Amino acid sequence: MIEGYLGRESVTVDGEMTLHLSTDAPRFRLRFYRLGRELIPVGESGEYAGTRHTPPDHPDGLPGLASPADDWGWPPLTLPVPEDWQPGIHLVEFVECGPGRPGNPPLLGAEQLEGHAREFFVVRPRTPGSRSRILYKKSTFTRHAYNRSDRPGLDRAVSLYDHPVHRAGGDGEPRGHKVSLHRPGGVIDLAYWDAPFVAWLERHGYPVEYCTDLDLHEDPGLLSSYDLLLSVGHDEYWSADMRTHAERFVHDGGNIAFLSANACWWRVHPTDRNTAFVSDTDHHVGDEYPHLPATDQWWAPVPDGVGNPENALTGVSFRNGGMWPATEWPGDRPRVGYTVQHADHWIFEGTGLRDGSDGGTADRLGAGTPLIGYECDGAAFSYDESGIARATGEDGTPDSFLILGIHVLEPVHEDFHHFKWGHWNGPVREPSISSPRAATMGLYTAGGTVFTAGTTDWPVVCGLEQDPAVVRVTQNLLDRLRHRSPLPG
Template identity: 70%
Template sequence: MSTDAGEFRVRFYRLGKELTFLAESGPYPGVLADPPPHPDGVPEHASPAVDWNWPAYHHDLPDDWPSGLYLAHFIEGPEAEARRVPLLDDSGIEGFEREFFVVRPARPAATGARILYKKSTYTRHAYNRGDRADAQRAGSLYDNPVHQQAGPDGPRGHRLSLHRPGGVIDLAYWDAPFVAWLERSGYRVDYCTDLDLHEDPGLLAPYRLLLSVGHDEYWSAAMRGHVAEFVRGGGNVAFLSANTCWWRVHPVDGNTAFVSDTDHHVGTEYPHLPATDQWWPAPPDGVGAPENALTGVSFRNGGMWPGDWPGDRPRAGYTVQHADHWVYEGTGLRDGSDGGPADALGAGTPLIGYECDGAAFARDADGVAHATGVDGTPESFLILGIYLLDPVHDDFHHLKWGHWNCPAREPAITSPRAATMGLYTAGGTVFTAGTTDWPVVCGRELDAGVVRVTRNVLDRLAAPAPAPVTPGS
């Protein structure tokens, strides 16, 4: 914490059906500290690559605080001044002078939770610019990044410290509405971070279903390995997210920073192309482990909205396929097999995007899309919903193909691109929504079909594991 105030306090809230105030701590003495200068001498900007080493303050959390996503709100000034600052409500989650944290359960699944919600913290850090309300420090993997060569500080790539301030944005947009919906709907859920999944090989064992929510772009090899092993052993995953597992990260400095060799500019130059920490390309130009082998889909075959974030995007929704599948149970949606037009899931809402993932596909004689598997998607992947992306790159009124992000690798488009919803089973079942804003549409209950599909996925994939069959039974 850095402040020029003589003292400050911290108010703690938990995200649930609503933002709930829990406690206020302090006062703590204020100490002013400067952000570290950018190593490239970028004026007025701060380095995203090093620990800012600001004064630390310790606070013990009560033992009875349940697992969840929590918000800390920092209040400057003496007590009389602090008393004039009103408590936050749901509209005050986003902003500066705020930080979020995750409380893990003292005993996993002790409350009966069979669902583990993973907050995508590596992605949050990648986009965190280290700004404050009155100062744009503009240091991230995207703004004035710092690139290092391989050496004692880690492998070659862009370096990013997790010990930097920056305020709250993504939590308010994706997580808050969906967490509120989960609790309103009666689901028992435990929570973790990317770092928890990276460090703990046994983290997933007590649960039936892992949730990836919103924007989940940056994954370590250990994270991916632990999830893949979970699925092989019969565990289930719901990727209510997109741009998922696009870049590999290498945690360093006792896991307080990471390095990732990406295709982000440093100044006006690419420090290294092709960027070797992209999951899908073959070595030596990439990791050689297509993300869709796990998720079923990839940003490579999807796209993004090229305008302002999150933008007022196309509202056509997913064209329904296989309406008799259990995922669609109770929605009343049709797929056109009755001779009428196929319905669209989420029509009228900005369901598709802000970013979306897809699978390489081809259509049969009846026009039904099937995954080809040429991109690494499992053979059993069933496309349940599809939205064809318009091939116009620069028109503000269209989504932009994911191909734009890797022109050095694919100079030409080789197959149609489409946002893709579907699932496959290989030990456990993996469902993918194929879009970042699924939790927003569901959480805000903007479309009854999306809500019902989400319930169907959670109810089925979080159900208790079937009892083993004994010989002779």
């Protein structure tokens, strides 16, 4: 048994990284990889003495369960970050050594990326923007919210969703569910959403630099070195500072591409010197579920929420979209794609897609692939006299938001425990909006341009090149928005 976590998931070339490990092996080694078009080995350590450490008990006294809210406090191992490492997303593999241990197992390949006894981290250049004007933000707050701290042979099931810890607040800490960033858990979401898209970016010659949510939270000047910010996959948890910095970036002419969904759904408050966060969500508080009011819901009006709808930034909201049950994750789903609108827009250049304005039937972007889902976001809309879906703005979506693709979802089930389409937060908590729930792709300009794919699995379909038109749209998007001043048209 061996497991561990990073002291911080973002490090700088020629800086230091800190690891915290626990093992019942007498010794261990570390293997390092860089994730690009392939998983490339970049280094290996010598052997260190192994020691087993125990996690803190669950604060609610649940027998056999560790705490998702407390720093696990394992001793640190500090190592230099080699000067010759290329910036990017890296992986560290923990290798047990000693009698009866593998000692020298085969190197990991891209197909073995997911698993335990490993963690990922971001390596940043010493000078931001020196290698690329595109910044890829890895959604680390979301990763930690879902991290169950499991390991082989032991399902601890402790996260913001499984046996969460809700604290009343006080003494400088906000009220809400608390999650520590200092816990092990292995690699899951990185393998599903990020790895295919990172490989695609490198195959197609798009150099990017990387950061974590914490980097964007802490550094108000970070985005000034870039022209395009990428949000990829599942990007659910945002701090107020993250959002402020992103909105200022757009106001100043920067561009954002949300190749993601369920984006900016919950506000988080980093605490404990930014090694944990608190978010007052609708998840369990004792036997209460859903827990309401969930005061860190971005869209819900004060005092029941933040009162600042996420779609004022993203253009869309999960409350106007939907998902598939987690028991079927990532779920079988209709492979219908987006109905195309405004096919003459630059986003569709070279795709050959039609919007029906020639009297024919509108094409569907991504038809035949699982593009829509597993979660998707939408904007309140209505159809005009020509049958074009247009955003109404009644939910906070900017007036200039242009719907380029849409897929209307079936009504949400009355029991939100069993919904398949739509999201219970929308029709139940915001009945004044009568718009159908729909996955929505589109963009708006307000200084810079903000594009939203409206679906978590856009980077998967693009990264695996399952649909040529999705690939071309992504290329059009990156080619246009990688420059801070978009070309006319």
